[in-house]
Amino acid sequence: MDRRTFVQAGMAGAGMAGLGAAFDLEASTGDPEAPDPRLSAAAEGDVVVVKDVPVPMRDGLELMTDFYLPAENGVPLERQLPAVLARTPYDKMRPISIEHAMFFARNGYVSVVQDCRGRFASPGDFFPFVQEPEDGYDAVEWVARHPACDGQVGTYGVSYQAWVQFETATLNPPSLKTMIPYEGPTNAYTYSMKGGGALHLGLLQWVLSVASNGNEARANPQITEAINEMRTGQGFLEWASRIPWRRGETPLSLAPTYEEAAFQLYFENYDYGDFWRQPGLGMDEHFESFPDMPILWVVGWFDWYPRTISDGYQAMVRMGRENQHILIGPWTHNNFESSIGDVNFGQQGARIRVYDDYLNLELRWFDRWLKGDESADVWAPAKYFIMGGGDGRRTENGRIDQGGEWRYEESWPPTESEDTAFYLHEGGALAPERPSERTSSTTYTYDPRNTVSSNGRCIVAYGPALEFGFQGMGPRDQIEMETLPGHGIPGMPIASRPDVLVFQSAPLAAELTIAGNLTAVLHVSSDAPDTDFYVKLLDVHPSSPDYPSGYAFPVSEGILRARYRESFEQPRLMEAGEVYRLEFPLEPSANLFKAGHRIRVDVYSSSFPNFDINRNTGDPNDRTWRVANNTIHHDTTRPSYVSLPVLA
Known part of the structure; x- marks a missing residue:
């Protein structure tokens, strides 16, 4: 079978009306011997690329899709192969999309990249997320029926390309056999926008x-x-x-x-309801509908999404789904650099140092689950990086040596971790002993016109991140960065602000390691009907010649808008003087606190621009503001604490 016949038959035999000419060289050029301008062979002759194939959706709209077909001497292979699919809103013709598609085709896969509805080459209107379950299902099943494909499809991709994988899976496409969601949420409300x-x-x-x-x-x-x-x-x-x-x-x-x-x-x-429960937004509401398939869950500690990836993995394991793997590294969004923000983590035990290492892990994953290659080394089910242990000196690239090491284990969180409460005490102490005071509290004043700057997680690009991009949006010493005029004093320690409560341990006599899920429990009151409570966990380095004032390394964080203390479905405003118990998750983490370091917990009511400014009125549509006097209670009957997963 020659190239023209193979490609023409491949599309014409797909059983879709109007697509017979998609790879039809004669129909495209009028000359059966002339090459289709949409068809090109790679320089090595090992990949044939067919561009802008119209793939029909159930509503009749056709999404433009590029096929990368393994070939020999410019002729597509005749045998059927598994397919890997990436769906993107970022342009399928971006160099990185082409590079990754070529990589999988050269390694024996029908490699497919599709522009999402309403983006770049694909027609229609783009409404983020909501449209993707049906479009993703239709794309997977159409590719699976293509004669070049053996009926098995795997998916991969980062950020929105991870969202669309979860969204596709909610409708249980029968041909979806595995996926690799890299840094995307399983629920748009809970883990992303709210x-x-x-x-x-x-x-x-x-x-x-x-x-x-x-x-x-x-x-x-x-x-x-x-x-x-x-x-x-x-x-x-x-x-x-x-x-x-x-x-x-x-x-x-x-x-x-x-x-x-x-x-x-x-x-x-604003509130959680049916809008958020639909498959394109509340994907974890539909976990039971996911195909029972291997999933490789991937995230960085300083990305948007460590908690959702960790929670999603744990949920699938609890459901009895087999072959669930998780990979968590010391990274920001869509990069594998070991130096991010103003921190250097080193490479001890690293198997992923650059993007190519990650691509090869994805390849081995697909080889294992789409080609049945049991020799493909996909590593242990839980692959995570424990931060900490470095010498705390300034490295050659000007960043502090936080250090760390990789662990390759059978489960996440590790089975030997034990939830341990560290209580907030009067006078700013933090200790595992429960408070003994009958009455004890600390009050601070939160003014929406003077917010605390966000510092230490990859969310919004501002300050140093504008120059360094995702690599700059990682952990930083807790020094205020300039956000809005009049908000904070750039260059001053965040801990020096009167609206930031600081609770820290004595210098540790021995090292302490945490790995797993973290929770904050606060007993609070306020004279405002609504306000925010934000908690940050820090690893405080002692003073050193390079850092005379020490260094506050951000380990984890979390926030709760007080009106959602009981549920996200039915908000309830606070009554002045009433004490409420707030319990909310922090981001999961893994960190070694060295002997001589301190464990610190900061509590305050704003983190801008990561989160919007709560104006304390209780009405999200109100542009007026009011000052809130917020109180944290920390006595024997109303203790406030963080629960840390301490490794035995």
């Missing part, structure tokens, strides 16, 4: 980003320019401080489809 009920602004900035190159903006460069001015740097901080936005009052109104998405996702569905 962290603890507060507005998680990273995805709002992302909506602006995709709007800046969406259909409307690509038709009018002035729209791109206007949206870009509000989505980056100081422009985004200023717009974020004006939340809640109103329809028609921002440059986003120039791109109506994206304005609609932003308002439904951020400003019109």
Whole structure:
């Protein structure tokens, strides 16, 4: 079978009306001997690329899809092979998409990349997330029926490309045999846009980003320019401080489809309900519908999504799903650098040092579960990095040596971890002993006009991250960075602020290691009907010649908007003077606190621009503000504490 016949038959035999000519060289050129301009062979002759194949969705819309076919001397292989699929809103013709697609094709897979609905080559309107379950299902099953495919499909991809994998799985496509979600959430409300009920602004900035190159903006460069001015740097901080936005009052109104998405996702569905439970947003509500398949869950400690990846993995294990693996490294979003923020983690025990290492792990994963290669080394089920143990000196690249090491074990969290409470005490102490005071509390004043700067996790690009991108958006010493004029004093320690409560242990007599799930329990009261409570766990290095004031390394964090203390479905405002018990998760973590270091817990009521500014009124649509006097209680009957998973 020659190349023309094979490719033409492959598409014509797919059983889809109107697609017979998609790879039909004669129909495309009028000359059976002339090459289709959509068809090209790689220089080595080992891959044939077929561009812009229209793949039909159930509503009749056709999404543009590129096929990378393993070949010999420019002729696609005749035998059927498994397929790997990446669906993207970021342009299937981006160099990184092409590079990864070529990699899998050269290693024996029908490699497929598709532009999501309404993005780049694919027609239609783009509404993030909601449209992806059905489109993903249809794409998987269409690829599986292609004669070049043996009926098995695996999926991969990072960020939104991880979202679409979870969304596709909610409808249980029979041909989806495995997936590798890398840094994406399993629930848009719980883990992404409404962290603890507060507005998680990273995805709002992302909506602006995709709007800046969406259909409307690509038709009018002035729209791109206007949206870009509000989505980056100081422009985004200023717009974020004006939340809640109103329809028609921002440059986003120039791109109506994206304005609609932003308002439904951020400003019109504050409480958890049916809108969030649909398969495109509440994917974990549909875990039972997922195919019973191997999943490789991947995330970095300083990405958006360590808790959702960790929780999703644990949920599947509890459900009895076999061959669940998790990989957690000391990374930010979509990079595998060991130096991020102003911290260096080293490479002790690293099997992933660069992106190519990760691609080869993905390849081995697909070889194991799509080709049945039991010799493919996919490592232990739980592969995670324990931070800490470094000498705390400034390294050659100017970053502190936090150090760390990899663990390869059978489960996550490790079975030997034990939940241990560290209590907040009067006077700022932190200790495993329960408070003995009958009455003890600390009050601070939170003013929405003077927020604490977010510092230490990859969410919103500002400050140093603007120069270094994702690599810059990692852990940093707890020194205030400039956000909005009049908010904080840039260069001053966050702990020096009067609206930040600091509780820390004595210097540790012996090292202490944590690995697993973390929880905060606070007993609180306030004179405001609503306010936020934010908790950050820190590893405090002692003073050294390189860091005379010590160094506060951010280990974990979490937030809860007080009106959601009982449920996200039915918010309840606070009564002045009433004491409430708040319990909420922090991000999972793994860190070794060296002897001589201190464990510190900071409590405050803002983290901008990672989260929106709570104006303390209790009405999310109110642009007025009020000061809140917030109290943390820490006595014997109302103890406040963090629960840490201490390794025995």
